[in-house]
Amino acid sequence: MKYSPQQSLLIWYEKNGRHTLPWRLTKDPYPIWISEIMLQQTQVKTVLERFYFPFLERFPSLEALAEAQLDDVLKMWEGLGYYTRARNLHTAARECRGTFPRTAHDMISLPGIGRSTAHAIASFAYNEPLPILDANVKRILHRFFALSKRDEKQLWTYAYQLFDPNHPFEYNQAMMDVGATVCLAxxxxCDVCPFKPACLGKGSPDAYPEKKTTRSKPIRTSVIRIYRRDNRYALMQRSSRFLHGLWGFSETVNLPIGSTDHFLGDITQHYSHFTLAGTVYLSDEPFEDERFEWFSLDEIKELSLSRADHKAMALLRYNLDQKREDGC
Ligand code: SF4
Incomplete structure (x- = not known):
């Protein structure tokens, strides 16, 4: 019988696919959408074990998410990072006005839903015959067709070429699984890959695609100062585009150290476009800034903080615990 990559893929998926993933057991576009957004930049295991179920428990429907406060959504997103995803989810839920779009074409008009994500949701929820093109699928296509050049437009053409429009759900899920478990970066x-008989890149998979020239990320140094007054601490909710909506301590490029400033430690936080190297101080200096509000330690637990501010907070807690043990 003539080899068919699509047929071989479906047979492989039947036997080896991750069929029990909860977002594969539903046709409701809402949880599928949530999973797709969470899975961008985050591994299946992490999403499954820590984020997917609590988020859906807190916001069980499109309406519940639309009616929620942004603060609550960010709080549930804490730890997943890339908070723009959470803000877009919230805005998109409101834009839906109670009904999630039925076609990929209409989904793309929502914030945070690109072409591949729209194709994924539409094929999983409505069986719309459209291929996906996430990072794993890109890698398979580069190797299968021996494409060195990174060219998104060209890849879409090849994505349609390999696609099986008769089985959009199974094909796309199978491609995700082959990318995640077989065609590893x-x-x-290759020996257990359903594409092996026809894959043009299997002899030298590392050659496809060509390597990106990696530029080292700039390091941004800053002073994070935790101002204290009557056992309350000053935080502001960020209004800038970066980390918008998250609460954080005072952060400056450089500010002279005050006489009551107490060094707590250094933190490092890697972001996609820079690395933050922060020096954290606890300060009892007078502080007035109307953008800041004062919170107790228990109240801070309820706020959504960036990872850097969580690290600063951990240093503060450690310091306070030490003081308590020392009887100060
Ligand atoms: S044969 Fe190897 S290189 Fe080709 S798609 Fe399969 S795992 Fe990837």
């Missing part, structure tokens, strides 16, 4: 398992 490092040391792909």
């Amino acid at each position: 490092k040391k792909p398992l």
Whole structure:
């Protein structure tokens, strides 16, 4: 019988696919959408174990998410990072006005839903015959067709070429699974791959695609100062585009150290476009800034903080615990 990559993929998926993932057991576009957004930049295991179920428990429907406060959504997103995803989810839920779009074409008009995500949701929820093109699928296509050049437009053409429009759900899920478990970025398992007979890149998978020239990220140094007054601490809710909506301590490029400033420690936080190297101080200096509000330690637990501010907070707690133990 003539080899068919699509047929081989479906047979492989039947036997090896991750069929029990909860977002694969529903046709409701809302949880599928939530999973797709969470899975951008985050591994399946992490999403499954820590974020997917609590988020859906807190916001069980499109309406519940639309009616929620942004603060609450950010709080549930804490730890997933890339908070723009959470803000877009919230805005998009409001834009839906109670009904999630039925076609990929209409989904793309919502914030945070790109072409591949729209195709994924539409094919999973409505069986719309459209291929996806996430990072894993890109890697498979580069290798299968031996494409060195990174060219998104060209990849879409190849995505349609390999696609099986008769089985959009199974095909797209199977491609995700082959990318995640077989055609690995490092040391792909070609011997067990359903594409092996026709894959043009299997002899030298590392050659496809060509390597990106990596530029080292700039390091941004800053002074994070935790101002204290009557056992309350000053935080402001960020209004800038970066980390918008999250609460944080005072952060400055450089500010002279005050006589009551107490060094707590250094933190490092890697962001996609820079690395933050922060020096954290606890300060009892007088502080007036109307953008800041004062919170107790218990109240801070309820706020959504960036990872850097969580690290600063951990240093503060450690310091206060030490003081308590020392009887100060
Ligand atoms: S044969 Fe190897 S390189 Fe080709 S798609 Fe499969 S795992 Fe990837």
